[in-house]
Amino acid sequence: MKWLLPAILLATAHAQPGPAPKVINLWPATAPGSESWKQPETTVGNTGNRRIMNVSTPTLTAYLPDPSTATGTAVIIAPGGGFVWLSIDSEGHDVAQWLAARGIAGIVLKYRLLQVEGQEPAQVTQAATAALAAMMRQRSLVDDYSKFAMADGTQAVSVVRAHAAEWGISPDRVVLMGFSAGAILTSTVVLQSEARPNYAAPIYGGPFNEMPPIPQGLPPIFLAVAQDDAGAEPLVTRFHTALKAAGYKPELHVFSSGGHGFGMRKQGKSSDHWIDEFYYWLEAYGLTRPAK
Template sequence: MWRLPALALMLLAPLVSHAQTVKLWPGVAPGSEHWTQKEQVEKNTPVGTVIINVVEPTLTAYLPEPGTATGTAVVIAPGGAFVALAIDREGNDVARWLQARGIAAFVLKYRTMEKRQPGIPPNMDMDAAGQYGIADGIQAIKLIRQHAAEWHVSPDKVGIVGFSAGGMLASEVLLQHDASARPDFAALIYGAPFGRMPSVPAKLPPVFMAWAQDDPVARDDVARYYAALLAAGNKPEAHIYSAGGHGFGMTQQGTTSDRWIDEFHAWMVAQGFIAASARKAH
C-alpha cells in the first residue's frame, strides 16, 4: 500500500488557519502520462479564480483543530465543465466553512481537458472529458480512508460534494462498481451526469441534492438524475430553490439558495455523520 512521505504527513497537521497540499497519485496520474499542457491560474473571471489545464491532481487539506474535529471528512470537487475549476467559490471557500465546523475538508484539484479556446467547446463529450476527473475522485476517497488515522477522520464518514461538473464527478464516484469504495455520502450541487444516464442501483449511500429552478445549464439533468435515484428505490434529499441560477457556490445573492450549505450541514447531522452537539458553528 502506498504511503505518504512522513514530511507530507507532518505538514498536514491540523492547523485551522492553514491548508496543505499533497499529490493524489504516486507518480504520474494514470492515463495522462503524455499530457503536455501547462497548468494556469486565471483570476477575476465571472466565477472568481479558476484553474485550467490541470495535469497533476492534488488534494488540499483543511483540517480542523483537534478539539473541534467531528471525524467527518468531505472531498470537494469544484465545477468548470471539465475544462476549468472554480477553485475558490466551489472549493476553498466551501472547505473553510466546513473546517470551521469541525469537518476535515479536502479540495480536489482534478484533471481537466486542455483549454484551447474561450468558453466551453461546443458539443463537448462530457463522459469522455470527465473520465480522468472521476478517476481522481475515486482515488481521493481511497487516499483519505488509507490515512484516516493520520488525518483524524473516521473511515466510515468520508463523503464527497461536487458542483456542476464536479457534481457529475461525485455522482460517478457514488455509482462506481466497487460498492466498498463508494463514499459514505454524497452531495450534488447543481450537478449530475451530463452525458449518458448511468445505471443507478438501489441502496446507495445517502444523497443530498440542491439546485435552482432558474438554472439554464443543469436543471433538467439534475432533475433527471433525481428521478433515476427515486426509481431505483433510493431516497435522496432535494432542495429546489426558486432562484439562484447556475454556479452560485458560496456567493451570497439574497436568494434562498444562499442557505444550501447550512441545509447540507443540518442534513449531515440528521444522517448521523456529525453529532448534534456540533450543529452550532464555531
C-alpha cells in the same frame, strides 16, 4: 466601556486564520494516462474568484478542523467548470474552510482537466471557453473531457480513507460533494465506483447524458439546484426521480432562484443557504458530532 474588551477579543479570535491546509498529490507518481501532458497549469482571476486550467497533477488540499472540535467527518469537494477549468474558490476552498470551522474536514480535489493550448493566460482562457462551448453543443464530448477526472474522483475517496488516521477522519464518514461538472464526477463515482463514498452531494449537476442504471447499495444522497438553472435543474430532478424509483430516499432542495454556479457566492437569494441545508442534512445523520 469595559464590555467592549471581551467583544473585541472574541472578534479577534474568530478572525485568526486556521492552520495551513495540507496538500498532497493524488497519485504516488505521474497520474496514469497523463504522462505526456505538457501544458503548464494556469490560474486566472483574483483570490476568491480564481479559475484553474490545464491541471495535469491532481492534488488534495485538506483543511482540517481543530482537534478539539473535530467530528471525524470529511467532505471531499470537486469544483465545477465544465472539465476545462476549476472554480477553485467559491466551489472549493471557500466550502472547505466553512466546513472546517464547524469541525468537518473539507478536502478540495483539484482534478485533471481537458488540456487546451495557449502560452498566455488569456489564450488559455479563450481556448478553454471554446472547448466548453463545444461540449455544450455536443454533449457526448463530456465523456472524452471527463475520463481522467472520473479516475481522480475514485482515487480521492481511496486516498482520503488511507489518510483517515493521520487526518483524524473516520473512514466510514467520507462525503463526496461536487458542483456542476464536479457533480457529474460525484454521481459517476457513486453510481459506478467500487470505492464509493459513504455519503454524496451533487450540487447543480448529475448524470449528464442518458441516465445509467441505479445500482444497489448506494449511500445517502443530497441534491441541490436552483429552479432558474435551465441546464442543471432537469438533470438534478431526473436523478432524484430515478433514485426514488430505485427505492432510495434522496434529499432534494430546489431553490426558487440562484442560477447556475452559485457556490458560496452571496446573491441575496434562498440558494445562499444551500450549505446550511447541507449541514442540517449531515446533522440528521449524526455527522456534525463526533462518533461515539
